[in-house]
Each structure stands twice: as C-alpha cells, then as structure tokens.
Amino acid sequence: MGFWFFKIKKYTRDLQKSESRYRDLFENASDLIQSVAPDGTILYANRAWRETLGYSEEETSKLSVMDIIHPDCLDHCMATFESLLSVEKTARMEANFQTKDGRTITVEGSVNFSFENGRPVSSRGIFRDITARRATEEALKRSYEFSKTVIDSMNDAVSIIDVSDYRLVGVNRVFLEELGMKAEEVIGKTCYEITHDRDTPCALPDHFCPLMDTAAKAQYASVEHIHRGAGGRTKYVEVSTSPIVDETGRVLQVVHVSRDITDRKRAENEIQQLAYYDTLTGLPNRTLLHDHLNLTLAQADRSKEVVAILFLDLDRFKDINDTLGHPFGDKLLKSVAGRLRDAVRKSDTVARLAGDEFVMVLSGVKDAEGLPGFAQNLLQELALPHKLEGREVYSTGSIGIAFYPMDGKNVDHLLKNADTAMYVAKERGRNTYQFFSEEMNIRAMERLKLETDLRGAMKRDELFLHYQPQMELSTGKVIGMEALVRWRHPERGFVSSGTFVPLAEEAGLIVPLGEWILRTACAQAKAWQEQGFPPLRLAVNISGLQFKQPNFVDLVEEVIMETGLDAGFLELELTESIIMENAAESIEVLTDLKVRGIHLSIDDFGTGYYSLSYLKNFPFDRIKIAQSFVRDITTSSDDAAIVEAIIVMGKSLDLKVIAEGVETREQLEFLFARDCNEMQGFYFSKPLAREDFTRLLQEGLAREGVCPFRVS
Incomplete structure (x- = not known):
C-alpha cells in the first residue's frame, strides 16, 4: 500500500510540474493563446493575449469569446467553431478582435477542440497579431491601384521590361495606342522587336545596350531613340529608365517612360539651322564657319598643308538693293551663293558672314600659284548676268586672299587679313582679287x-x-x-x-x-x-x-x-x-x-x-x-x-x-x-x-x- 501511495504521489508531482512547464511556455509565448469553454467562457488567456487586448487576468476570467470577437466577423468565427465541434482537427482562421479600448485588431492562427469521451470540453486558439501587416498590404494594394491608374492616365508611353531577357511584362494604354498594337501582341516580346532598325546595335538579347546596362546597375538613365509606330511611322522618343529592385538591391525589372519628342526635335533642328546656317542662302553662317575653319586649320597643321581663305564682297550691292529693292537683292545673293558652291569641292567651305560678304575656305592647297587662276575664273563667273524675275542683273565681286600658315595662325587673324586684302581690292577698282601682304599693315598701323x-x-x-x-x-x-x-x-x-x-x-x-x-x-x-x-x-x-x-x-x-x-x-x-x-x-x-x-x-x-x-x-x-x-x-x-x-x-x-x-x-x-x-x-x-x-x-x-x- 505504501509503495503505490508514493508511486501515485510522484506521478502527481510530475504531472503538476509538466502542467506548470507548459503553462509557463503558454504564458510567455509571443503568440496570442486562449482556451475557451464550449459555452464561450474564456478559461485561459496568456500574457500576450491580455496585453494585446488590454485586459487584466481577473477581467479576462469574466469574459466570453463573444466579448472580444468583432461583430462583423462573428458569424464567420461561429461557423468555424461549429465545424470543429464534431471532429478532432485544427482549422486555420483569420478574425477581427476588439480590444478593451475599442480598437480593432486583425489576427490569424489555428483553432481546435479538446474532447473527453467524445464530447468537446474546450477550444484552444493560437493567434498572431497581423494588424500592421494587413494595413501594409492594404496600403500596397491602394498604391498599386493608384499607380496603375496614374500610369494609364499618363500621356507618355510606359513599359516594364524584365532585365533577364528584355521581354515586356507590362505596358500602359498610351504605349499600345502609339504602336497600334494590342497588349497580347506586345507582352512577352523583346523591346527590340518593336524598335526602329537604327537601334539594332542593341538587338541581341544577351547584349545590354547602354540604357539597359545603366538601369541594370540600379541607376536612372535617359536616352533618345527612333521608334517605329503604327503604319511604319517613325518618331523621336526620349526614354527614361528607372530600375525596380528587390529587398537585396538586385534589379528585377526596369520601367521605361517614352515621351514623344518629335516636335521638340523638329524645333531643335530648326533652331540648329537658324543658329548655324544663313536663313537666306542656306550657307554656313559665321559661327559654323569658325567651327569648320578651326577644324580645317588643325588638320592642315598635322598634314603640313596650306589652306586658302577667300574673303568676297559684292561690288555696289547697296545700289542694287536701293534701286531694285531688298527682295530682289535677296534673290541675287541666293544666286551668288549657288555659283560659289558650284565653284568649290565638297570638302571646301562656302559661308555667308552678313549682307553681301562671303568666305570660301579651300583646304589642302598643293600649289598656291594656281590660286590666281581660280580667283580670276571665279570673278568671271560672278560677272555673268543673273537672270532674276525675267531680267538680267550684273554684279561683280572683290576678293581678298590669305593663306594659312603664312598669313596667320588662327581663324580671326586669317579672316582679318583676308578682309584687309579684300578692301584693298575694292580700292583698286573692284572686280579683282588681292593677296594679303605686309604692306597692307601700313593702314592697319594707322588704325x-x-x-x-x-x-x-x-x-x-x-x-x-x-x-x-x-x-x-x-x-x-x-x-x-x-x-x-x-x-x-x-x-x-x-x-x-x-x-x-x-x-x-x-x-x-x-x-x-x-x-x-x-x-x-x-x-x-x-x-x-x-x-x-x-x-x-x-x-x-x-x-x-x-x-x-x-x-x-x-x-x-x-x-x-x-x-x-x-x-x-x-x-x-x-x-x-x-x-x-x-x-x-x-x-x-x-x-x-x-x-x-x-x-x-x-x-x-x-x-x-x-x-x-x-x-x-x-x-x-x-x-x-x-x-x-x-x-x-x-x-x-x-x-x-x-x-x-x-x-x-x-x-x-x-x-x-x-x-x-x-x-x-x-x-x-x-x-x-x-x-x-x-x-x-x-x-x-x-x-x-x-x-x-x-x-x-x-x-x-x-x-x-x-x-x-x-x-x-
């Protein structure tokens, strides 16, 4: 009798220790743990449960599960409980609980029932507070919907490209409209299959173009392209690329925003034309002449060649303007410009400085002694009648000639000396040419x-x-x-x-x-x-x-x-x-x-x-x-x-x-x-x-x- 007594007593102590150990585990767990009687009375709730919902241990013992479940999900929770009353299994569930101070929290976890003799005696629930996570998910969802709405309402074409194979994974409405294609015709294709031929250096899927290469390094990039649109129409677009990275910083996709800049490019080209070319004759203007002449002089310096600069001014052009009018004078200037262009090689430069002043740059001059013949032939060509508006108009010119490097080492010096020689030609009767010489510096000294x-x-x-x-x-x-x-x-x-x-x-x-x-x-x-x-x-x-x-x-x-x-x-x-x-x-x-x-x-x-x-x-x-x-x-x-x-x-x-x-x-x-x-x-x-x-x-x-x- 004494042996069994001690045996039972030891078993009881071990059981109590085990229950205490499990109770400590439950009490100190970070998850929310609760035990509920079949009638809904809360039998036990651990510390995390009580602290999250704001109840003391004494208050918890007086609560029913109906007191903490939010009314909006009460039916869902009750249905889950009823489904477990007759089976020994665990169910996953998500629910909204109400805290003591009236806040609503969202939890997810598992619920099961304990049975004795086939009858449920209590339910145990283990939950995790996911309120913050759900709020983040909702915010992300709203952000995604907002972003999708914004992207679709943009006037620029937007596309999303996978960096692993250049294939399109998303596009907006404008992108499809400008291509004249449907989403199914675009999604899954490489970006180069819908890019103009001029972009073919980047066409190989395993060869990153500079734009994609920059984006793949998690950097913003921008470049201009020519794209082929609906009906084969080409247009200029400015493509801005931004990377989409994962939590490790690895680039997964890039977002292309393509803006139609055709009108801007056309305007830039017009401004370029106006900035560097004479609007009347189409010849290079002073700015472009300086650029070309600097380049020509640099090349001549390397190859030890001679460059001839001819400064030409029409004789008595003002009289033509005054008697026949400026529109007529403009036509004469265009006719002269055409004759000057025809007189030189494609590698040479003919520019109009202003008014009736022109400059010709002849590069690679092998024999300076041949310049007098060239200048004389040019003057004879200019002296031929110009047929304008059914009448013949005669005009001559005066030419000043300077040589690089003999008459100057830089653009301004050469042009100045050629200009000086031209004025000497004017003084000597016009319709002639004059080479620059040091004697001309006498007048320059006076100046x-x-x-x-x-x-x-x-x-x-x-x-x-x-x-x-x-x-x-x-x-x-x-x-x-x-x-x-x-x-x-x-x-x-x-x-x-x-x-x-x-x-x-x-x-x-x-x-x-x-x-x-x-x-x-x-x-x-x-x-x-x-x-x-x-x-x-x-x-x-x-x-x-x-x-x-x-x-x-x-x-x-x-x-x-x-x-x-x-x-x-x-x-x-x-x-x-x-x-x-x-x-x-x-x-x-x-x-x-x-x-x-x-x-x-x-x-x-x-x-x-x-x-x-x-x-x-x-x-x-x-x-x-x-x-x-x-x-x-x-x-x-x-x-x-x-x-x-x-x-x-x-x-x-x-x-x-x-x-x-x-x-x-x-x-x-x-x-x-x-x-x-x-x-x-x-x-x-x-x-x-x-x-x-x-x-x-x-x-x-x-x-x-x-x-x-x-x-x-």
Missing part, C-alpha cells in the same frame, strides 16, 4: 594708332553722349530718346561713330565702351527725372560682343541699381544678326532681361534677312524699321511695301513699330497714314547734346506734347 587713342578717350573725357528724341506719331509727344556716343578727338576733331564704333568692336573695346554708354545714359535719364522732367524711355544700343558676355544681365541689373533708374524706362536695342547668331542662348538672355522689366527692341529691322514669324519667339517690345527702308518710302514702291508689311506684321504680333531716319514731311505723312507708332529723325530733331536736350525739356515739349510736326 592701331586710332585704336590706341580710343583706349584713352574715356579716361580723358573725350567721349560724350547725344540724345535723339523719339516721337509718338498719334499724339506728337516725345516719349523716348536714343543715347548715341560721340568722340571729340584732341587732334582729329569729331570722329564719326561709324569709324570708331566698328574699331572698338575689332579692338575688343566695345565691352567697356558699351558699359560706359549704358551707365552714363541711365544716370543722365535718372538725373532728368529728379529735376522734375517727365520720365522718358531711354534706348541704348547693345553690341554683339556686349550681348555675348556671360555677365551681361548682371551688368545691366547692376547699372540700374547704381543709377536708380527704373528698369521700365530702359530699352535695349539689338540687331537681328546679334540675336540670331545663337538663337537658343539669345532667347534665354532676352527672357532674363524681360522678367526684370527691361524693354527690348530690334534695331535696323529688315537688314538681316530674318523672318519676323520666327522672331515672334523672342520677347521683344518694339521693332525699329531700318533707315535704309525709310529713306525711299515715298519714291520706291518696294521700300514702301516693305515698310507697310513690317508695320502690319509688327502690330499683328502686338509689337510697337518705330521708324528711324525720318527726314521729310512726306515720310512722316506716309508713316502716319500707315499707323506707325513712333519715329525719330532729323525732320523732328537731330541728336542733341545734354544741355540742348535739357533745354528741349525745359521748353515743355515733352511735358505738354506740343509738336510742330504733329500730323492730324
């Missing part, structure tokens, strides 16, 4: 002396400004003035601006000279305002070298701030040739000036052979009709038609139009009748010194609008 004097002119106060009034035709009021520089030389007397301004350009003095003019004019305009005179618009001419300075906008802003002149009273005048040398950069600089409130004007409009329809892309306020057109508007039907057209087109683009060089009553009446906005010229007033302009203001002309030349 150098004048240049030296000009360098000190500003320091010695020899330079000063005149101001020419600008009149509003409809009211007769003086509404502006143009600042014009003058030079009183101590020995030579007054030096024409037509002499020293081009010299300043060549000598590199135009930038400091232009800054002095701008600063002096703005200060004077502000001084007049402070004296109580009505504020007038101040027009200042800007040279090409000034405009190209990288700090030009900053300089203008600095001058305005230092002088105190309101930017709205300053107008900068630029010629067509200046802004067209680099159209894209010019637009950027002009826009920068425009946003500062500065007015912008096209000076000498019509002499640069550029299209007004193109100039609408520039933020100009005013067009100034060139004096060469105004001079003969009452005697030349061609000039009259040109002026009328400029006024009409200017107004259609909401631009003010001002005519310069008005010298007669007839010219004034012509402009008034055509509704020209403004004018300036000797008929109204010559350029006035500061004191004289002050007297004009004092007499009340600008203030009262009293003008003896007003047309009514």
Whole structure:
C-alpha cells in the first residue's frame, strides 16, 4: 500500500510540474493563446493575449469569446467553431478582435477542440497579431491601384521590361495606342522587336545596350531613340529608365517612360539651322564657319598643308538693293551663293558672314600659284548676268586672299587679313582679287594708332553722349530718346561713330565702351527725372560682343541699381544678326532681361534677312524699321511695301513699330497714314547734346506734347 501511495504521489508531482512547464511556455509565448469553454467562457488567456487586448487576468476570467470577437466577423468565427465541434482537427482562421479600448485588431492562427469521451470540453486558439501587416498590404494594394491608374492616365508611353531577357511584362494604354498594337501582341516580346532598325546595335538579347546596362546597375538613365509606330511611322522618343529592385538591391525589372519628342526635335533642328546656317542662302553662317575653319586649320597643321581663305564682297550691292529693292537683292545673293558652291569641292567651305560678304575656305592647297587662276575664273563667273524675275542683273565681286600658315595662325587673324586684302581690292577698282601682304599693315598701323587713342578717350573725357528724341506719331509727344556716343578727338576733331564704333568692336573695346554708354545714359535719364522732367524711355544700343558676355544681365541689373533708374524706362536695342547668331542662348538672355522689366527692341529691322514669324519667339517690345527702308518710302514702291508689311506684321504680333531716319514731311505723312507708332529723325530733331536736350525739356515739349510736326 505504501509503495503505490508514493508511486501515485510522484506521478502527481510530475504531472503538476509538466502542467506548470507548459503553462509557463503558454504564458510567455509571443503568440496570442486562449482556451475557451464550449459555452464561450474564456478559461485561459496568456500574457500576450491580455496585453494585446488590454485586459487584466481577473477581467479576462469574466469574459466570453463573444466579448472580444468583432461583430462583423462573428458569424464567420461561429461557423468555424461549429465545424470543429464534431471532429478532432485544427482549422486555420483569420478574425477581427476588439480590444478593451475599442480598437480593432486583425489576427490569424489555428483553432481546435479538446474532447473527453467524445464530447468537446474546450477550444484552444493560437493567434498572431497581423494588424500592421494587413494595413501594409492594404496600403500596397491602394498604391498599386493608384499607380496603375496614374500610369494609364499618363500621356507618355510606359513599359516594364524584365532585365533577364528584355521581354515586356507590362505596358500602359498610351504605349499600345502609339504602336497600334494590342497588349497580347506586345507582352512577352523583346523591346527590340518593336524598335526602329537604327537601334539594332542593341538587338541581341544577351547584349545590354547602354540604357539597359545603366538601369541594370540600379541607376536612372535617359536616352533618345527612333521608334517605329503604327503604319511604319517613325518618331523621336526620349526614354527614361528607372530600375525596380528587390529587398537585396538586385534589379528585377526596369520601367521605361517614352515621351514623344518629335516636335521638340523638329524645333531643335530648326533652331540648329537658324543658329548655324544663313536663313537666306542656306550657307554656313559665321559661327559654323569658325567651327569648320578651326577644324580645317588643325588638320592642315598635322598634314603640313596650306589652306586658302577667300574673303568676297559684292561690288555696289547697296545700289542694287536701293534701286531694285531688298527682295530682289535677296534673290541675287541666293544666286551668288549657288555659283560659289558650284565653284568649290565638297570638302571646301562656302559661308555667308552678313549682307553681301562671303568666305570660301579651300583646304589642302598643293600649289598656291594656281590660286590666281581660280580667283580670276571665279570673278568671271560672278560677272555673268543673273537672270532674276525675267531680267538680267550684273554684279561683280572683290576678293581678298590669305593663306594659312603664312598669313596667320588662327581663324580671326586669317579672316582679318583676308578682309584687309579684300578692301584693298575694292580700292583698286573692284572686280579683282588681292593677296594679303605686309604692306597692307601700313593702314592697319594707322588704325592701331586710332585704336590706341580710343583706349584713352574715356579716361580723358573725350567721349560724350547725344540724345535723339523719339516721337509718338498719334499724339506728337516725345516719349523716348536714343543715347548715341560721340568722340571729340584732341587732334582729329569729331570722329564719326561709324569709324570708331566698328574699331572698338575689332579692338575688343566695345565691352567697356558699351558699359560706359549704358551707365552714363541711365544716370543722365535718372538725373532728368529728379529735376522734375517727365520720365522718358531711354534706348541704348547693345553690341554683339556686349550681348555675348556671360555677365551681361548682371551688368545691366547692376547699372540700374547704381543709377536708380527704373528698369521700365530702359530699352535695349539689338540687331537681328546679334540675336540670331545663337538663337537658343539669345532667347534665354532676352527672357532674363524681360522678367526684370527691361524693354527690348530690334534695331535696323529688315537688314538681316530674318523672318519676323520666327522672331515672334523672342520677347521683344518694339521693332525699329531700318533707315535704309525709310529713306525711299515715298519714291520706291518696294521700300514702301516693305515698310507697310513690317508695320502690319509688327502690330499683328502686338509689337510697337518705330521708324528711324525720318527726314521729310512726306515720310512722316506716309508713316502716319500707315499707323506707325513712333519715329525719330532729323525732320523732328537731330541728336542733341545734354544741355540742348535739357533745354528741349525745359521748353515743355515733352511735358505738354506740343509738336510742330504733329500730323492730324
């Protein structure tokens, strides 16, 4: 009896230890564990369960499972429990529980029943809180749906490509529409099967093109392609590629966003054409000539060859323009350009610098002695009649020739020497050619002396400004003035601006000279305002070298701030040739000036052979009709038609139009009748010194609008 007693006692202790061990395991488990009686009473809940739902151990003992199950999933849970009442098995389930403070949590886990004598005595549930995970999944789902909606609503074509085999795994609506294909025709194909032939270097599936290679390295990439679209139509697209990586950083797929840039490329090509080619003749312009000539000189230097530069200027071209009109002159220039092109090899360069100036670059010259014969034949060809509009027009040319490396080592030096030789040819009777020689430097030395004097002119106060009034035709009021520089030389007397301004350009003095003019004019305009005179618009001419300075906008802003002149009273005048040398950069600089409130004007409009329809892309306020057109508007039907057209087109683009060089009553009446906005010229007033302009203001002309030349 004693043996069995101790045996039973030991078994009981072992059982208690086992139950205690299991209870400790349950109590300290991270999962939510509960035991529920068949009537729903909670028999036991571990610490994780109690802490998650917010109940104490005492409160838990008074709870029913109905108290913690969310009403929305009560039926689902009860159905699960009932399905287990008659079978000994475990069921997976997901449910929503309510915490003590009213929050809803989502749990997943397993539930089974314990049976005694075939009857259920309790159910055990082991759950894990998956609330955060479910929230993340829902957020991802919403994000995916949002992303899909956004991608499908994009105007760009989007495709997703597997990096392992280049095959498309997803595309959006625009992608399919642009290809004219259905999703099933695209998905699963390599991206190169729908790419234009020009992209075939990347066509092999095992050969990464630079774009895919960059994306495969988990980097953003962008490149331009030509794609074949519906009906074989080709277009330019800009493809931006972004990688899709897994948690280890390995690239799985790449997303291509293809934007149709055909219109942009067309515009870029047009701008390129305008920036590097003469719009009238199609020949390279000055910028492209410099590029070609630099390359030619570098090649000649390596091969020790001679390069010939021919600078050609048509003789008395201005007379043709004045008598037959600028449109006729344009036709002549195009005819001359064609003859020059036909006279050289394809490897040579023919460029138009400006007006009637052309440059020919002959590379690989083996025998310089053959150049006289070439030049003479060229002159004879140019002298042949040009058949234009049913009439024969005769024109000759003067040619200056310089050789590399004998006459210069760089582009500017060679062009300058060839230009010098051309002027000598002009002086010797025209319709001839002239080689550059050192003797020509005698005149250059004279110019150098004048240049030296000009360098000190500003320091010695020899330079000063005149101001020419600008009149509003409809009211007769003086509404502006143009600042014009003058030079009183101590020995030579007054030096024409037509002499020293081009010299300043060549000598590199135009930038400091232009800054002095701008600063002096703005200060004077502000001084007049402070004296109580009505504020007038101040027009200042800007040279090409000034405009190209990288700090030009900053300089203008600095001058305005230092002088105190309101930017709205300053107008900068630029010629067509200046802004067209680099159209894209010019637009950027002009826009920068425009946003500062500065007015912008096209000076000498019509002499640069550029299209007004193109100039609408520039933020100009005013067009100034060139004096060469105004001079003969009452005697030349061609000039009259040109002026009328400029006024009409200017107004259609909401631009003010001002005519310069008005010298007669007839010219004034012509402009008034055509509704020209403004004018300036000797008929109204010559350029006035500061004191004289002050007297004009004092007499009340600008203030009262009293003008003896007003047309009514």
